Amino acid sequence: MEKIKDPSIYRNPVILQSEDLTKYILETAVYPREPEALKELREANNNHPWGFIATLPDAGQLMSLLLKLLNPKKTIEVGVFTGYSLLLTALNIPHDGKITAIDIDRKAYDIGLPVIRKAGVEHKIDFIESPALPILDKLLEDPANEGSFDFAFIDADKENYVNYHERLIKLIKIGGLLVYDNTLWGGRVSWPEEKVPPHTRSGRNAAIEFNKTITNDSRVEFALTSVGDGLNICRRVA
Numbered sequence: 506m507e508k509i510k511d512p513s514i515y516r517n518p519v520i521l522q523s524e525d526l527t528k529y530i531l532e533t534a535v536y537p538r539e540p541e542a543l544k545e546l547r548e549a550n551n552n553h554p555w556g557f558i559a560t561l562p563d564a565g566q567l568m569s570l571l572l573k574l575l576n577p578k579k580t581i582e583v584g585v586f587t588g589y590s591l592l593l594t595a596l597n598i599p600h601d602g603k604i605t606a607i608d609i610d611r612k613a614y615d616i617g618l619p620v621i622r623k624a625g626v627e628h629k630i631d632f633i634e635s636p637a638l639p640i641l642d643k644l645l646e647d648p649a650n651e652g653s654f655d656f657a658f659i660d661a662d663k664e665n666y667v668n669y670h671e672r673l674i675k676l677i678k679i680g681g682l683l684v685y686d687n688t689l690w691g692g693r694v695s696w697p698e699e700k701v702p703p704h705t706r707s708g709r710n711a712a713i714e715f716n717k718t719i720t721n722d723s724r725v726e727f728a729l730t731s732v733g734d735g736l737n738i739c740r741r742v743a
C-alpha cells in the first residue's frame with residue numbers, strides 16, 4: 506500500500522440514506538451477533554491507518570449467512586489485508602474446509618494472524634503472498650482446479666475485478682458463489698464523474714465497469730446488494 510499522509514481521505518461514505526440508519530443496523534443487529542474473534546480483529550483495524558478498507562461488518566454478517574447456507578469445502582479469497590473477511594469465512598466453513606487466500610502484501614495479514622490462531626481456524630488457510638492474477642492463471646493450468654471451488658470472495662484492486670471474474674468463473678463450480686466487495690463504492694457509482702473526488706475516481710469507474718460486465722454475463726445470476734459498501738453476489742449458472 507503506498508504511503509499517503511492521510512489515508513482517511515479515501516474512506517468511502519456510507520451508502521444508506523443516513524448515517525443514523527447505518528448506526529441502527531450495526532448497533533441493533535450486527536455488533537450484538539458478531540463473534541468475539543471478529544470483534545477483536547475489527548478493533549485492531551480501528552488502530553490501523555488503513556483499517557477502514559476492511560470488509561464492513563454488516564457485509565460480513567450477510568457473507569456469514571451465505572457461507573452457512575452453502576457449506577463450502579473449497580474457497581478462495583482475493584485481497585486479505587488483516588483478515589476480517591478471511592476470519593469470518595474460516596469461522597463459517599466446515600472444520601475440513603480450505604481457503605486459498607491471496608494478497609500482494611503479507612504485512613497486514615501478520616497483524617490478524619494471532620487472532621485467527623486464537624480462534625482455532627488457521628489450519629483452514631493457505632495464505633499466498635503474490636499478485637492474484639498469476640496465481641489464478643497458475644490454478645487454471647491444472648484442469649483439476651476447473652469448477653472445483655465452491656465460494657470466492659474478491660476484495661482487492663478494484664481495477665482488476667473484471668480480470669479476476671474471467672478467471673474465477675472458470676474455477677468456481679456451477680452453483681458456486683462469487684462475492685465482490687465495494688461494488689457501490691460509497692454510492693459514488695451513481696454520482697456524475699466530476700463530483701467524485703479525483704483520488705476515488707478510478708475505484709468508482711472500475712465498479713461501474715464491473716457491474717455492467719456482470720449484468721451482461723449470462724454465466725451468472727446475481728444481486729447487487731446495498732449492504733456494507735455494496736456486495737455483488739453472483740451464482741455461476743453456466
Ligand SMILES: C[S@@+](CC[C@H](N)C(=O)[O-])C[C@H]1O[C@@H](n2cnc3c(N)ncnc32)[C@H](O)[C@@H]1O
Pocket residue numbers: 506558559560583584585586587588589590591607608609610613635636637638660661662665
Ligand atoms: C480492501 S483490502 C482487503 C480487505 C479484507 N477483505 C478485509 O476484510 O480486511 C485489499 C487488499 O488487496 C490487496 N491487493 C491489492 N492489489 C492486489 C493484487 N493485485 N493481488 C493481490 N492482492 C492485492 C492489498 O494488499 C490489500 O490488502
Ligand SMILES: O=c1cc(-c2ccc(O)cc2)oc2c(O)c(O)ccc12
Pocket residue numbers: 515516517557558559560561660661662663686687734
Ligand atoms: O479506499 C479504498 C481503497 C481500496 C484499495 C485500493 C487499492 C488496492 O490495491 C486495493 C484496495 O480498497 C478499499 C476497500 O476495499 C474499502 O472497503 C473501502 C475503501 C477502499
